[in-house]
Amino acid sequence: MANVKELSKQKELFTGGHRACAGCGAVIVARQVLAVAGPDTVVVSATGCLEVVSTIFPYTAWNVSFLHSAFENAAATISGVEALYKSWVRQGKYKKKMNFIAFGGDGGTYDIGLQSLSGAMERGHNILYVCYNNEAYMNTGVQRSGATPKGADTTTAPVGKVKKGKEQYRKNLTEIMVAHGIPYVAQSVVGNWRDLTSKVEKALSIEGPKFINVFQPCRLGWSYKPELTCDLGRMAVDACIWPLYEVVNGSYKINYKPKEKKAVGDWLGLQGRFRHLAKPENKHIIDEIQAGVDKSWEDLLKKESAIFPPETVDKRGGGIPPQVS
Amino acid sequence: MPKTDIVAKTGNEAIAEAMRQINPDVVAAYPITPATEIVQIFASYVADGLVDTEFVPVESEHSAMSACIGASAAGGRTMTGTSSQGLALMAEMLYIASGLRLPIVLADVNRSLSSPINIHCDHSDTMMVRDSGWIQIFSENAQEAYDNMIQAVKIAETAGLPTIVTTDGFIISHGMERVEIFEDKDVKDFVGKKKLGNYLLNPEKPITLGALDLQDYYFEHRRQLAEAMVESKAVILDAAKSFKEKFGRSYGLFESYKLDDADRAIVVMGSTAGTAKVVADDLRAKGIKAGVLKLRVFRPFPKKEMAEALKNIKAVAVMDRSDTISGNEGPLALEIKAALFDSNIKKDIPDHIYGLGGREIRVEDIGSVYKDLGEMIEGKGKPKVTYLGVRE
Numbered sequence: 001m002a003n004v005k006e007l008s009k010q011k012e013l014f015t016g017g018h019r020a021c022a023g024c025g026a027v028i029v030a031r032q033v034l035a036v037a038g039p040d041t042v043v044v045s046a047t048g049c050l051e052v053v054s055t056i057f058p059y060t061a062w063n064v065s066f067l068h069s070a071f072e073n074a075a076a077t078i079s080g081v082e083a084l085y086k087s088w089v090r091q092g093k094y095k096k097k098m099n100f101i102a103f104g105g106d107g108g109t110y111d112i113g114l115q116s117l118s119g120a121m122e123r124g125h126n127i128l129y130v131c132y133n134n135e136a137y138m139n140t141g142v143q144r145s146g147a148t149p150k151g152a153d154t155t156t157a158p159v160g161k162v163k164k165g166k167e168q169y170r171k172n173l174t175e176i177m178v179a180h181g182i183p184y185v186a187q188s189v190v191g192n193w194r195d196l197t198s199k200v201e202k203a204l205s206i207e208g209p210k211f212i213n214v215f216q217p218c219r220l221g222w223s224y225k226p227e228l229t230c231d232l233g234r235m236a237v238d239a240c241i242w243p244l245y246e247v248v249n250g251s252y253k254i255n256y257k258p259k260e261k262k263a264v265g266d267w268l269g270l271q272g273r274f275r276h277l278a279k280p281e282n283k284h285i286i287d288e289i290q291a292g293v294d295k296s297w298e299d300l301l302k303k304e305s306a307i308f309p310p311e312t313v314d315k316r317g318g319g320i321p322p323q324v325s
Numbered sequence: 326m327p328k329t330d331i332v333a334k335t336g337n338e339a340i341a342e343a344m345r346q347i348n349p350d351v352v353a354a355y356p357i358t359p360a361t362e363i364v365q366i367f368a369s370y371v372a373d374g375l376v377d378t379e380f381v382p383v384e385s386e387h388s389a390m391s392a393c394i395g396a397s398a399a400g401g402r403t404m405t406g407t408s409s410q411g412l413a414l415m416a417e418m419l420y421i422a423s424g425l426r427l428p429i430v431l432a433d434v435n436r437s438l439s440s441p442i443n444i445h446c447d448h449s450d451t452m453m454v455r456d457s458g459w460i461q462i463f464s465e466n467a468q469e470a471y472d473n474m475i476q477a478v479k480i481a482e483t484a485g486l487p488t489i490v491t492t493d494g495f496i497i498s499h500g501m502e503r504v505e506i507f508e509d510k511d512v513k514d515f516v517g518k519k520k521l522g523n524y525l526l527n528p529e530k531p532i533t534l535g536a537l538d539l540q541d542y543y544f545e546h547r548r549q550l551a552e553a554m555v556e557s558k559a560v561i562l563d564a565a566k567s568f569k570e571k572f573g574r575s576y577g578l579f580e581s582y583k584l585d586d587a588d589r590a591i592v593v594m595g596s597t598a599g600t601a602k603v604v605a606d607d608l609r610a611k612g613i614k615a616g617v618l619k620l621r622v623f624r625p626f627p628k629k630e631m632a633e634a635l636k637n638i639k640a641v642a643v644m645d646r647s648d649t650i651s652g653n654e655g656p657l658a659l660e661i662k663a664a665l666f667d668s669n670i671k672k673d674i675p676d677h678i679y680g681l682g683g684r685e686i687r688v689e690d691i692g693s694v695y696k697d698l699g700e701m702i703e704g705k706g707k708p709k710v711t712y713l714g715v716r717e
Contacts, residue, residue, distance in 0.1 A: 040528045044395065051535075057542045060533035065525040068535035069394050069421050076388035079381060080353060080395025080403075081525055087350040087379035087401060094526065116391065119384030 004193065007035045011063065018061040020053040023226025025190040025216035025233070026132045027053065027061075030103065032193055033130055036200040039064055041099040042081050046074035046108030049139040050132060072112040075120035075129055078102040082125045099204050100126065106133040106147035110173050121180040121209045128203050128210045131173070134218035142221040142273075146171045149241075150292060151285045152273045154221075159276045164285055169292050177211040178247045184210040186246040190217060191233030195244055195255060202246075215242040223272025232270060238262045240297040245304070252304040261297070264290050326573050329505040336467040336497035339504050340406065340432045340490075341366035343474035345376055346512035349430075350401030350519075353381035353392035358444045359494040360408035360434040367406075386411035390418035390429075397427035398534050400524030402478070404429065408494060409436035412450040416457065419487070423458025423550060425534055428481035428488070428519075431459070432474065435595065435646075436494040437682045445683020446494035448595065448646040451623075452656045458550050460488040460557055461624040463594040467492075467502040469621075472574060475507075476564045478516045483564070484557035486550075493596040495683065507572060515571055554625045561622055578627035580619040581634055583609065587616030589698035590635065592661060593644040594620045597679075597686050601644070604691040615695050626660055632668035635661075640698035641672060644691075644713075646680045654678075654710050673701065675708035681715075690714050 002010075013034035020027045026049050034041065042065045045051040051068045054061035069077045078100050088094035104113050109131040117129060136154050137143040144157040150169045153159045157166040177185045184206050188196040196214060203210040217224070217232040224232060236242040239262040244255040265286055268274040277286050334342065341363050344352070352371075354364035364380075371380040381396075383389045389405050397403040407415060412433055422429050438449040451461060460480060464470040473490045481488040492498050523532045538546055558578065565576040582602050584590055591601050598619035608615040618634060618641075620627075635641050645655025653659060658676035665672055677694055680686045690713055700706035 039531075042399065042525045052537050055533050055536035057536040057538045060536060062533050063531055065528060065531045066533040066535075067395065067398050067525055069391060069398075069425070070417060073388060073391035073418070076383060076391035077395040079383075079388075080351060080392030080397075081399040082395075083351045083353065083379040083381045083392060084396040084399040084401035084403075085526060087377060088526070090379070091350075091377045096528070098526065098528070115384060116388050119388055122384070123381065 007197070010035055011039070013039060013063045014054070015061045015063060017059070018054045019056060020049070021220050021226070023219040023229045024049070024053070025134065025218060025229045026050045026105070028190050028229070029130065029132045029196070029214050029216055030054070032196050033101065033200050034064060036197045037099045037101060037204060040096060041065070041101055042067070042078070044068070044074050044078040044081065044102045046102070046104035046113055047071035048105040048108050050103055050105065052139055071108050073116045074102040074104045074108060074113060075127070076116040078127050079120040079123065079125045082127055099128065102127060102129045104129070104131055105138070106131060106135060107137040107145045109133070110146040110171060118180065121177065121182050121211065125209055126207055128200070128212065131211070131213045132216045133213055134216045134221060135170070136221050138218050138221040147173065149289065151277055151289050153276060154273070164276060164282055172296070174213045178250070181250065182209040182211065183249050184246070186212045187215065187242060187244055188212055189215040189233040189237055189242055189244060191230035192237070192244070199246065221273065224270050228270060232267065235262065235267045239264050239267050239293065241267060241293050243297060243300055245300060252300070252306070254300060254304050264293055327511040327571065328508050331503060331505055333501050334467055334504045335362070335499050335501050336464070336470045336492040337362035337434070337499065338366060339467040339471040340474055340492070341370070342506060343471050343512070344404055345370045346507070346509050347402070347404070347475065347478055347516055348376045348513070349378050349404045351379050351381065351393070351396035351403045352405060353383050353389045353396065354405045354407065355383050355386045355389045355411060357386070357408045357411040359436060359498045360406045360411070360432065362498070363406040363432055363434070386414040387418060390415040390422060393429045394418060394422050394425065394427060397422070397429050398425060398524070399526045400521050402519045404431070406432040406434070408434040409438055409450045413438060413453060416454055419454050419457040419459055421535070422487045424546070426485045426550070426553070428485060430474070430477045430481050431487065431489045433489050433491045434494045434498045435491050443682040444494070446496050446646070447681045447683070451489065451491050452647040455624060455656060458486065458554065459624060460484065460486050460554070460561070460622070462488065462490050462622055463620065464490060464492045464497065465596060465598045465619060467497055467500070467504050470497060471504055471506070472568065472572070472576065475512055475515060476568050476576070479564045479567070480557070480561050482519055484553060484560040486553055486557055491595065496596040511571065515567070558625045558627065576621065578622045578630055579634070580621060582617040582619060584616040584618060584634060584638065586614055587638050588614045588702060589640045589695055590616040590618055590638045591642050591644055591691065591694055592618045592620060592635070592657065594623065594657065595646065597644060597646065600686060600688060601691050604688050604695060607688070608695055613695070613699070620657070626664070628664040629668065631661060632664045632670055635665065635672070636668065636670050640701045641674050642694050642698055643674055643676045644694065645676055645678045648678050648681070673708040676710045677713040678710065679713040684714050686714065
């Protein structure tokens with residue numbers, strides 16, 4: 001693993017000059033992923049902020065081959081690129097080792113792109129899918145998605161006189177990916193470059209489908225000061241709102257366990273999308289959010305401590321090890 | 326002439342055979358009646374190692390076209406097959422494939438669109454995507470389907486436009502016919518190797534494809550696409566010329582069947598053209614000068630050429646195997662009338678919408694269309710939109 005000094009000396013594969021907001025976390029994800037992946041990489045992006053800010057014709061921020069086709073199909077599109085690679089290698093027409101990476105926001109991954117993602121993962125393509133998860137449809141103006149947390153104010157689940165933001169908990173896409181029995185699934189965060197880059201490096205060293213869900217604070221949609229992007233990412237990890245963990249061939253490893261688990265309130269308090277929760281009559285929502293976070297964290301700890309007999313783990317990535325309690 | 330093997334094959338089998346001989350780099354497909362067999366047969370070729378193709382058995386037609394787009398943009402020769410709802414589900418991606426100028430070849434087995442759900446032939450699916458920027462080539466029978474698939478590769482890659490080859494669901498796709506199959510080597514020679522321009526798998530020269538195109542560039546790119554479609558007419562004729570030189574069979578933008586001295590003619594696409602020719606022959610035997618214009622290439626629409634071919638015919642009827650549900654007429658009639666108008670030809674043209682959902686089209690039905698045309702010539706009948714063979 002290169003250190004930060006070495007990484008900073010590399011040729012930028014995702015350049016500056018793009019049109020992202022000040023403090024945008026999505027472009028940090030792209031830059032750090034490419035710093036590890038290197039130039040022999042094909043990137044496919046779903047429609048969304050990352051694609052929009054980085055490819056306004058005739059300009060591009062991508063110094064690697066890049067394709068955007070539509071919103072819901074980044075996984076299917078990269079699987080076609082990878083299929084051609086396999087075909088050409090088999091025909092002896094191509095020798096270079098290449099990385100195939102798809103980026104999608106949470107809207108393009110959790111919601112509209114879930115079918116295409118599931119299909120590509122099940123088919124076992126040698127691809128890495130990176131979800132830059134900012135917990136809402138930010139590109140179209142902060143609409144709620146399946147990744148939006150309970151209590152958040154969005155433009156399609158707004159805070160009004162009766163409703164207090166999103167009423168449902170977010171779905172757990174990382175676990176849905178684990179359920180595909182693929183060899184590598186991980187959660188990472190903007191604000192911990194070492195965690196993200198080491199996970200990308202590990203993922204790219206594994207043959208087969210890989211998925212990394214990167215928690216990405218969005219200053220526009222979350223409404224906070226732009227300089228807080230990385231802090232908000234790290235705080236979410238310290239509060240166990242977004243645990244950093246990996247699932248390698250079905251075995252869980254939590255990469256970081258906070259010595260003292262922070263309460264969610266401090267994190268919520270820095271963001272405009274949770275502003276309404278400061279009112280005393282909404283305190284019960286904070287309690288519900290805390291309860292949801294606590295339960296997920298406990299579930300994760302149990303999964304990590306479960307013992308999987310090695311013979312039940314399919315090294316090729318197929319099949320889910322049975323739960324042993 | 327090169328050696329041919331005369332075999333009995335269905336339309337689906339003939340298409341799969343052409344695909345085996347073409348040996349594309351990637352095929353991504355999803356099952357749908359009546360096109361399923363094409364990819365099923367092709368998958369068996371992959372399983373037996375008869376092709377170099379990477380077959381991607383995707384989870385939907387949307388993903389099929391998405392994977393084709395990825396593979397084609399990456400530099401590969403790419404094909405797929407579908408029908409009806411599958412083509413409809415692909416529609417978003419069809420526009421993107423043509424906008425990115427990717428020469429994907431798609432075999433569409435024409436089938437009606439829901440609802441009500443129906444698995445049989447009409448042209449609603451292909452017509453639904455008629456403005457998607459894909460070249461559209463219709464086939465009359467299994468032989469044409471085979472020949473068209475082989476030509477489509479050359480056409481798509483030369484024109485820089487994706488190409489749909491259609492066959493009529495069940496009528497052609499499942500009908501067993503006599504088909505002449507060429508030798509593998511001759512087909513491979515004809516289609517040649519795909520020329521690589523800019524492609525994703527070339528890290529020495531990274532490209533960005535599918536960029537955000539705003540008010541300052543989008544229009545120019547769409548204009549280029551429109552121009553490519555205009556220019557593809559010559560590409561299609563060139564491919565037909567090379568095909569005739571190599572394999573002996575003639576193709577054009579359309580087929581004029583006994584039109585030279587005809588006083589009445591039917592314009593039709595797909596398998597019904599065969600039935601119409603039989604009826605025209607019967608009428609000719611009775612001294613009636615009947616002809617058929619079988620449109621092969623619906624996109625690009627051969628506007629001037631069709632007007633020229635129809636201008637001296639007293640009475641012309643169009644047979645449309647789909648409807649626009651617009652309070653106007655079927656898609657083929659609308660385009661032909663516009664073509665004639667632009668060539669300053671005034672003609673009353675009845676449109677006969679027929680065969681929806683696989684409704685049988687019999688020689689008697691086509692006979693009645695010619696009969697109506699005869700009455701028009703005599704000044705008795707009036708042109709109108711008729712739903713042929715329906716219970717009103």
